[in-house]
Amino acid sequence: xxxxxxxxxxxxxxxxxxxxxxxxYQRNHLVNDLEKLASQQRQLDIDWAQLQLDxxxxxxxxxIEQIARTELNMAPLSPARTQYLTEGxx
Amino acid sequence: xxxxxNGSRVxxxxxxxxxxxxxxxxxxxxxxxxxxxxxxxxxxxALAGRALWVQAMDNQFLQKKGASxxxxxxxxxxxxxxxxxxxxxxxxxxxxxxxxxxxTEDIKGTPPEKLxxxxxxxxxxxADLLKKLASNRSYVYLKRQVEMDVVARIExxxxxxxDTRKEYKRFxxxxxxxxxxxxxxxxxxxxxxxxxxxxxxxxAGQPGSRRVIKDRLxxxxxxxxxxxxPHDGKDLTLSVDSKLxxxxxNSVKEAVDKFHAKAGAAVVLDVHTGEVLALANWPTYxxxxxxxxxxxxxxxxxxxxxxEPGSTxxxxxxxxxxxxxxxxxxxxxxxxxxxxxxxxxxxxxxHAHGVIDVSTIIxxxxxxxxxxxSEMLSAQEMxxxxxxxxxxxxxxxxxxxxxxxxxxxxxxxxxxAKANMSFGQGISMSLLQLAHAWLIFARDGDIIPLSFQKVTxxxxxxxxxxxxxxxxxxxxxxxxxxxxxxASQAQVAGYRAGxxxxxxxxxxxxxxxxxxxxxxxxxxxxxxxxxxxxAVMIDDPTGPIHTGGGVAAPTFAALAANxxxxxxxxxxxxxTDIIIPEHPFEESN
Numbered sequence: 001x002x003x004x005x006x007x008x009x010x011x012x013x014x015x016x017x018x019x020x021x022x023x024x025y026q027r028n029h030l031v032n033d034l035e036k037l038a039s040q041q042r043q044l045d046i047d048w049a050q051l052q053l054d055x056x057x058x059x060x061x062x063x064i065e066q067i068a069r070t071e072l073n074m075a076p077l078s079p080a081r082t083q084y085l086t087e088g089x090x
Numbered sequence: 091x092x093x094x095x096n097g098s099r100v101x102x103x104x105x106x107x108x109x110x111x112x113x114x115x116x117x118x119x120x121x122x123x124x125x126x127x128x129x130x131x132x133x134x135x136a137l138a139g140r141a142l143w144v145q146a147m148d149n150q151f152l153q154k155k156g157a158s159x160x161x162x163x164x165x166x167x168x169x170x171x172x173x174x175x176x177x178x179x180x181x182x183x184x185x186x187x188x189x190x191x192x193x194t195e196d197i198k199g200t201p202p203e204k205l206x207x208x209x210x211x212x213x214x215x216x217a218d219l220l221k222k223l224a225s226n227r228s229y230v231y232l233k234r235q236v237e238m239d240v241v242a243r244i245e246x247x248x249x250x251x252x253d254t255r256k257e258y259k260r261f262x263x264x265x266x267x268x269x270x271x272x273x274x275x276x277x278x279x280x281x282x283x284x285x286x287x288x289x290x291x292x293x294a295g296q297p298g299s300r301r302v303i304k305d306r307l308x309x310x311x312x313x314x315x316x317x318x319x320p321h322d323g324k325d326l327t328l329s330v331d332s333k334l335x336x337x338x339x340n341s342v343k344e345a346v347d348k349f350h351a352k353a354g355a356a357v358v359l360d361v362h363t364g365e366v367l368a369l370a371n372w373p374t375y376x377x378x379x380x381x382x383x384x385x386x387x388x389x390x391x392x393x394x395x396x397x398e399p400g401s402t403x404x405x406x407x408x409x410x411x412x413x414x415x416x417x418x419x420x421x422x423x424x425x426x427x428x429x430x431x432x433x434x435x436x437x438x439x440x441h442a443h444g445v446i447d448v449s450t451i452i453x454x455x456x457x458x459x460x461x462x463x464s465e466m467l468s469a470q471e472m473x474x475x476x477x478x479x480x481x482x483x484x485x486x487x488x489x490x491x492x493x494x495x496x497x498x499x500x501x502x503x504x505x506x507a508k509a510n511m512s513f514g515q516g517i518s519m520s521l522l523q524l525a526h527a528w529l530i531f532a533r534d535g536d537i538i539p540l541s542f543q544k545v546t547x548x549x550x551x552x553x554x555x556x557x558x559x560x561x562x563x564x565x566x567x568x569x570x571x572x573x574x575x576x577a578s579q580a581q582v583a584g585y586r587a588g589x590x591x592x593x594x595x596x597x598x599x600x601x602x603x604x605x606x607x608x609x610x611x612x613x614x615x616x617x618x619x620x621x622x623x624x625a626v627m628i629d630d631p632t633g634p635i636h637t638g639g640g641v642a643a644p645t646f647a648a649l650a651a652n653x654x655x656x657x658x659x660x661x662x663x664x665x666t667d668i669i670i671p672e673h674p675f676e677e678s679n
Contacts, residue, residue: 027311028311028312031310031312032310032311035309046185046186049169049183049185050185052180052183053263056264057263059179060263060265060267061267061336061337062267062336076652076655077655079661080583082584084660084661
């Protein structure tokens with residue numbers, strides 16, 4: 001009886017030990033993945049900042065006005081040439 | 091010696107075997123074995139004790155030694171917060187760059203063509219590079235804040251002794267247009283001017299570090315824990331509107347050019363929230379390229395320069411008298427022939443206006459009329475009014491370098507000083523203070539705090555004059571802009587505008603200059619429901635025109651027209667063609 005119990009406990013012990021090894025291995029992989037994603041996130045943050053900067057640089061009023069005036073031949077509108085419509089009026 | 095008969099050799103010849111010789115049977119004393127046993131036992135005990143000590147009692151040292159073999163401290167970078175305008179447009183943002191430096195000893199054997207290529211990539215003359223490398227220090231910075239793509243190409247050159255370190259560079263996409271609001275940071279990412287300086291604490295990031303375990307391939311396999319928590323800087327959303335800012339900036343720039351002025355400045359406030367929507371200066375600078383920066387360019391004239399506002403201050407004196415019930419808009423005053431003597435000094439008007447009412451005093455900007463109204467007020471009452479609207483008070487805008495201006499204590503006012511102050515002489519303030527104070531007319535007589543950051547809650551105002559007085563004053567300042575007023579050039583097509591001009595002589599070497607002026611204008615649009623409060627200052631116009639009505643009023647009109655259009659404010663006037671009188675009425679000072 002004791003012999004049987006001992007064999008069972010030993011098997012259980014070895015099983016536990018192996019599962020600990022496995023769990024550590026899994027963890028190492030997951031941590032590594034997490035780190036990769038974190039660094040990817042940092043890179044994306046930088047890209048986002050870069051894109052925001054580009055948007056602001058390209059959307060500069062000065063540049064828009066320049067292009068509108070020279071390339072598109074646009075002119076600012078004046079109230080004299082504007083027909084104003086009021087909602088609900090006939 | 092002879093051999094034995096049987097031919098065998100026996101030791102000693104007595105028949106006793108060698109190994110059994112009693113002579114060799116040494117008797118050892120008992121204590122010796124015990125000593126050996128004890129010594130061995132003690133040695134093992136010492137080993138066990140030491141093991142116990144090292145393993146259990148004093149295990150820090152060895153654990154530390156062990157950890158250093160596989161644990162690494164990793165820097166966790168923190169970026170400086172971004173600055174946005176009210177519509178979410180980026181005004182300042184940090185990107186990672188690298189500094190390039192060299193260990194002078196290690197770089198010595200580099201072939202010259204590689205160094206030439208390095209100099210080209212670093213955008214510096216080769217001679218300068220060689221001079222830096224010849225330095226007797228062992229480590230020299232070659233260039234700070236080099237952009238990443240350049241760094242990648244430098245690293246490809248594979249020069250021994252080149253070292254790159256990560257740092258941040260601040261970019262200002264709006265450049266010179268926003269320079270005086272946003273400011274800039276130095277090479278260490280520390281704010282130096284304007285909002286970057288004022289909000290340094292909030293914007294600055296706090297880099298952290300953590301302990302990690304790396305495997306033999308350098309991959310992180312365990313995060314042991316934080317040493318220092320990293321904190322990114324906070325993002326800031328300013329009250330400024332890039333579109334309005336651009337309009338204000340352009341108007342000021344054009345005006346300075348057109349009137350041959352030394353400098354110009356404008357500020358646009360939101361009447362409902364007290365937000366600073368635009369703050370423009372000319373001359374200015376490009377915060378991205380600060381190689382040749384002068385004090386003139388850096389000066390934020392709206393906030394740090396004081397000037398004597400002149401007639402733009404008259405409405406405060408008149409409003410105070412109306413609020414006290416001393417005069418009504420229709421009360422008549424005799425301004426005589428344009429000369430009036432008080433306290434031994436002569437006050438002049440440019441024209442003889444004769445008997446006019448209070449509204450006309452404002453419309454024609456009569457010094458004598460304002461002086462006569464101020465005679466009904468006590469010095470203390472006037473001083474209290476000026477103090478309530480913030481003149482001479484240390485401003486709390488949260489902006490570095492903001493000046494308080496100067497209002498002398500009322501006890502020291504002499505008769506002529508009081509008269510002068512009633513029309514804005516002998517009292518000084520910044521343009522922003524003037525604009526701020528004007529809010530009482532644009533609003534219903536209350537003053538609200540100014541803000542450089544976006545306001546989300548309705549500000550709480552402090553009543554200075556009654557709503558009725560404010561409304562009466564609005565009618566008066568609208569007449570200033572109409573035909574017959576001093577600021578007919580401030581008319582805005584399609585909108586009703588109102589404001590007051592001011593021309594002040596500059597104080598040079600303690601005297602009023604006869605040739606150097608500051609032309610100013612403070613006004614609001616649209617009058618049916620004021621939305622923007624705009625103040626303009628043109629410093630030292632040297633062309634033929636130098637009055638506030640001539641230089642600042644048209645600048646105001648251009649600014650207001652574009653700002654209203656940009657903000658989609660519906661027009662409140664049917665007048666679409668502005669007719670400016672051929673000889674606009676000139677104010678007296």
